[in-house]
Amino acid sequence: MNGDLYNIGQAAKASGISAKMIRHYEEVGLLPAASRTFSNYRTYNHQDVHMLRFIRHSRDLGFSIKQIGDLLSLWRDKNRPSSKVKSLAADHIEMLNKKIEELNTMKSELSRLVSCCHGDDRPDCPILDSLSAD
Amino acid sequence: MNGDLYNIGQAAKASGISAKMIRHYEEVGLLPAASRTFSNYRTYNHQDVHMLRFIRHSRDLGFSIKQIGDLLSLWRDKNRPSSKVKSLAADHIEMLNKKIEELNTMKSELSRLVSCCHGDDRPDCPILDSLSAD
DNA sequence: TTTAGATCTTACCATCATGGTAAGGTCAAG
C-alpha cells in the first residue's frame, strides 16, 4: 500500500470517524470532495486525516457541524485573530451551560418526586400525582 | 361551543402541546385515535386534555415518548405498584446524569482551553492547537 | 488463476421530537 494514502476505511480507523460519517461530512460540504482512485475509491493523505482528527476532537467537545466548519476556516487561516476562535468557543460554552441547566432542572424536579415516592406495592405515587396535576 | 369538547387547537392551547404534536402522538400510538366530528375534525374532552397535560409534564421532565407510554399505562392502572413508577423515573434520572456528565466534561475541557486563549488579534490559539493535536 | 471474503461505491430508510408548508375542506362572524 502507498505509505501516504488511505482509503476511507483506513482514514476512518486513523481518525476515529466512521466511513459513513466521512462520506456524510463530504456530502454536506464540511470536507472537500476527496480525490479518487481510478476505480472511484476515495483516497486521503496525512493532511486529510489530520483534518479528520480535528473534526473528531471538535465533535468530542460538542461543536456542531456548522461550528466545525467555522473552526476549520479559522484553522486554515494562518492570520486569524485568536479572538474569533475564543468567541466561537465561548458561545459554545454558553450553549452547553444552557443545556446543562435544562437537564439539571429536570433532574432536580424528578429527584424530588422520586424521593417522595414510597416505591412499594401500593399504587399511591407522588410522581404520577405530579405529572397529572393541573 | 360545547362546554365539554375541544377541537385540536383548543386542546393544544389547554394542554400546551402543539396541534402538530398532538397529531403526531396519535400517529405513533402514544394517544388513542381521537374521536371525530361529522366533518372529520378531531374532538377532545376534559379527560383527553388531562392526558395531554400529563404528557406535557412528562416531556418537560425529559421523558421520551416511549417512556411516557409506559407512564401512561401505569397512570391508567389503578393497581400499579408505585415501585414501577419509581424505577422508571430512577432510570430516567440515570440517563439525565449521564448526559449531564457528558456535557460537563465538554464544558470543563473547553473552558480550560478558552481560559488559555489570549483572544486578541494574534493568530496563536491554544484552542486550535488542541483540536489539531494528534 | 480463480475464488472467497473484505471493502468500496451509491442510494435509500430509520432514528427522535419538532417545525414548516401546501392544497383543500369547514366553520363562524359580518
Added chain:
DNA sequence: CTTGACCTTACCATGATGGTAAGATCTAAA
C-alpha cells in the same frame, strides 16, 4: 355569501448517526 381562521392530510426538513441492499473492486489464499 364572503372572508378569515381553523381543520384535514401529505409531504419535507432539522442534526448526527446508523443501517441495509445491490453492485463494483480489491486482496489473499488455494
